[in-house]
Amino acid sequence: MKKIAVFLFEGAxxxxxxxxxxxxxxxxIVGLKEFRDIKVETISYKEEIKCTWGGVLKAEKLVTENNLEEIFSYDALVIPGGFGGANFFKDKENEIFKKLVKHFYENxxxxxxxxxxxxxxxETREIKNKKVTTYLLDNKRYFNQLKKFDVIPEEKEIIVDENLFTCSGPANALDLSLLILEKMTSKENVEIVKKNMFLK
Structure with a gap:
């Protein structure tokens, strides 16, 4: 079984x-039988988060120093974005998050x-010499922050640099989920899933 960890910050x-x-x-449910074993699990440094637009989401797994090794066995780490006004950037220095990024990147x-x-x-400073993008609107204030780090900022909606996938907005999240599904399964399988979900 392959596993994906979706890391929840407050305000995601x-x-x-x-x-x-x-x-x-x-x-x-509908993918090719040989690919129907990919588990997606929400994880966080806290038991529950309040989402950007309201609503509380309980993480399926609380990650602590005691169970980090278990998360290290996962195949992918997904980090959804959020709004500063909803405290999304408040806990960016979280040590658990830094250790996860370090492990996934180094491996x-x-x-x-x-x-x-x-x-x-x-801001974990683990990612170096990789092409990345981020939110491109709002006078590019988020994109301009990337220039302070050892990365290669590019004004594109989606960037894939080896196993690092970044994008510029919520709509791209769907595109990235399909890209990751293709990477973990096959193009044929993605088309089957899209057809069943009425995705064009």
């Missing part, structure tokens, strides 16, 4: 989380950062 956007839970949930595992989550990812 539910749409960006749901893009992964739904695509892979559908995959496990060349899949890392996905959506929209503003790229800021939290890059």
């Amino acid at each position: 956007e539910l749409f960006e989380i749901a893009s992964f839970t739904d695509i892979f949930g559908w995959n496990n 060349n595992k899949i890392i996905v950062a959506i929209c503003t989550a790229v800021i939290n990812l890059i």
Whole structure:
């Protein structure tokens, strides 16, 4: 079984989380039989978070120093973005998060950062010499922050640099979830899932 950890910061956007839970949930029902074993699990440094637009989401797994090794066995780490006004950047220095990023990056595992989550990812200072993007609107204030780090900022909606996937907005979360599904399964399987979900 392959496993994807979706790391929840306070203030994360539910749409960006749901893009992964739904695509892979559908995959496990309608995808090709040999690929129906990919588990998506929400994890966090706290038991529950309040989402950007309201609503409380309980993490399926609380991550602590005691169970970090278990999360290290996962195949992908997904970080949904959120709004600063909803405290999304408040806990970006979280040590658990830093250790997860370090492990996934050093072991060349899949890392996905959506929209503003790229800021939290890059601020760990673990990601170096990689092409990245982030939210491009709002006078490019998020994108301009990338220039302070050892990365290669590019003004594109989606960037794939080996196993690092970054994007510029919530709509791209759906595109990235399909890209990760293809990477973990096959193009044919993605088309089956899309057809069953009425995705064009």
